[in-house]
Amino acid sequence: MRILFTAAATLALATASFAQEAEAPAPSPGEIVNAAPTEDWTIIDPEDLMVMTLPPLPDGTERKVVMQLISEPFSQGWVENIRTLARAQYWDGSAILRVQDNYVVQWGQPDPEMGVEPKPVPPGLNVMTEGDYTALWSDVPAVFENAPEMTAKMVANLEATLRGEQVYRGDPYAALTINAEGWPVAVEDGYVWPVHCYGMVGVGRGMSPDTGDGSQLYTVIGHAPRHLDRNIALVGRIIEGIEHLSSLPRGKGPLGFYEDESKRVPIVSVRMGAELPESEIPRFEYLSTSSESFAKYADARANRRDPFFIVPAGGADICNIPVPVRRFEIVDEGE
């Protein structure tokens, strides 16, 4: 059986309890998550996890960053490349190249113009094209069928956009946004795409949409740069250790690149979760976005009723409803 190991780190303001009506305190978002039954949690396959190790800090603090790869049908050509690159140990000896405040941290092998002989990528990487940045609605079966947080208005909006009607956007960037199948996605004009929230991981690319093989990656460390949606491939998200990236010194060159290469933090290794020794395999689970617990959590994020709050917002943008993720531990029940 699995037991909880550490609490989720997803909830910023989850300390206070609140009273929805006198004598009947309603749970906070964090309390809803903590009270969710085991069956509302979905285990993440270690085949979908990747562990990046940076050198320890001078005080001995270990630095490991755990990333979850995005599930089908999104960006799968790039995701496959990333698995190939990790298995080839391509990123071992690479570095953090760029830290731009309120934007991204980017890593990989340095570009040739940085004066380093580039490390060859393994053979067989997919070349992706413009159409791969979104998924057709028809390729995303059941994504929204099991999304209990959807209100009647959201359903009507979704149906209208799928009929190709012009709808009033409920979000500045799309007709509809929702957490579905464990991921934050947007829908419009018959297409579905993942969105650039804090901690999401994308594929660096050049001017042409078919550049970017997955060998340089970045993660968002500021306000969601949603204008990048459908323009850069999202391949996953950081689920643990993002602070080892977000707290790095900002680069002083254009776009936050480290001009002084001695400032680049070296990457010791990047490994697929399932490749690690048994005791080091990362064990994570997320709160199923099709569960009633998730619907309650999303509602509480949009309508904070904790006593601290004067005015509940009556809404929340998709990036302010992060999918709760936590560690669990496998314990031997014995005999």
Place this chain on the structure above:
Amino acid sequence: MRILFTAAATLALATASFAQEAEAPAPSPGEIVNAAPTEDWTIIDPEDLMVMTLPPLPDGTERKVVMQLISEPFSQGWVENIRTLARAQYWDGSAILRVQDNYVVQWGQPDPEMGVEPKPVPPGLNVMTEGDYTALWSDVPAVFENAPEMTAKMVANLEATLRGEQVYRGDPYAALTINAEGWPVAVEDGYVWPVHCYGMVGVGRGMSPDTGDGSQLYTVIGHAPRHLDRNIALVGRIIEGIEHLSSLPRGKGPLGFYEDESKRVPIVSVRMGAELPESEIPRFEYLSTSSESFAKYADARANRRDPFFIVPAGGADICNIPVPVRRFEIVDEGE
């Protein structure tokens, strides 16, 4: 006369030029800002600036953080307190108390429960109440009259919400959001309030809305926590040096507080800009939000036509249209 000193650091992806039609490259957001005529820039009064000095880094890097106080009619009771506290040198010898990833950095004198005898606040601070978290529409004259980025749909939406009608929110948190009088604000139900974008500065408070005198402040270092709008007083924004706060190690205690007080970065001093010696007075200006240049800039942020982009978003949330701010230098024209 004033001349430009350094380029604004507000534009993340402003490097590429773009072609709106063949042979007629349209300017990028950054190019629009750089091309704005002098009269489109508004000088920030040094009386509205505050400079926080942290100790230099081990490599000698100076650490100064410049904050702009919010203009009338927002949060003015708290803003007055902050001026009083700065003039009393209240924050000298205080510290960064809390760094929570994707959320806030908070500073001030430690709370009594942190085991330190609290430094007394200067006399005469205002006690603010619940109604002070928003401004009545009627108290915000002309805020929207000079907002050329407003589309006909936004104007209709604004008029409807001012008539008290239920409007379809164009943003998950408010009927309307816009940069007006130099600040990002939201409007609904006859009220106007500033919003929690990256870098905005707010007043820490306890459970009751009338706690929080301005003696502990925080700034946003992650995705805009808009659920705090109307619940915590916003008093300004960081306009230079936020990287000295956002790149600090995250605290390991609840809510990112530093449990080990040796981790707290000391604050050497906080001074009003106008109190500094002439040569150190900060000289900043912002792109007037009522200028045509700003309207073009906002449109370009919402519709990226640079060659890098495949699909312009067709919209942008208020926190992705940061008001451009830059330094200028006063030069003596001679005779």
